[in-house]
């Protein structure tokens with residue numbers, strides 16, 4: 681099946697997944713705006729640690745086209761330190777309460793108690809970069825909270841994941857690992873239609889692994905869940921695109937995002953919302969036969 685046909689079929693199937701987060705269906709690409717309230721995130725650490733700055737940035741991203749806001753209080757870049765639960769809650773819960781009416785909010789955390797506090801503050805989704813593996817209580821917490829969860833693949837933890845990542849076949853290995861995560865979530869009581877999958881670009885992957893995953897990312901539709909992709913400003917974009925400064929990697933991020941849209945990827949987690957939203961509008965106009 682031609683990739684574009686596969687993408688349409690997959691998008692249709694994903695739309696039937698019925699994931700609705702704040703009423704968002706998965707029948708067209710959605711932008712998830714990144715709100716890192718951390719001092720050390722790899723590309724924007726420290727920019728939004730003051731509450732007013734964080735709220736203003738959230739408002740600007742929604743104005744520019746973000747339909748989901750992903751707030752994180754702990755950097756998961758290679759080598760990052762683990763943040764204490766109370767600190768992570770203190771960083772995120774008050775901001776969630778302040779931005780919850782702007783757009784559905786996702787909490788980017790590996791810890792069940794942080795996720796619970798976030799949902800209590802108004803979060804509408806849990807984004808776990810450890811794929812429910814870091815905190816044994818997370819799967820149960822997700823089921824209790826009754827909100828969608830993104831399970832992301834990572835090989836190893838941030839402190840060691842980039843030292844020597846290896847796979848038999850990265851596509852099939854990641855596919856199987858995500859299928860197992862879906863099994864863990866379902867066994868804990870999370871229904872299939874509340875599960876989103878993410879291959880975890882840059883999380884225990886070489887550049888070659890990242891490119892192999894991106895070339896065939898449409899394969900993951902066969903897991904029966906919407907796909908979330910986080911490539912924004914990541915190292916491989918800087919290396920290939922020649923942009924040493926992470927904040928200058930928006931054009932490369934847009935190129936990779938549109939390639940993923942062509943394979944039916946539904947949720948795009950990005951820093952440069954305005955740039956990506958503009959690109960998506962052109963992409964959709966080109967695909968709109970009635971236009």
Ligand SMILES: Nc1nc2ncc(COP(=O)(O)OP(=O)(O)O)nc2c(=O)[nH]1
Pocket residue numbers: 714716718720721722723752754755756757788807808809830832878880881908909910911949
């Ligand atoms: N689902 C999902 N969540 C993620 N959270 C953080 C990062 C890392 O990017 P960023 O948040 O910009 O950096 P940091 O982890 O340093 O805060 N990437 C992903 C991703 O690819 N997918």
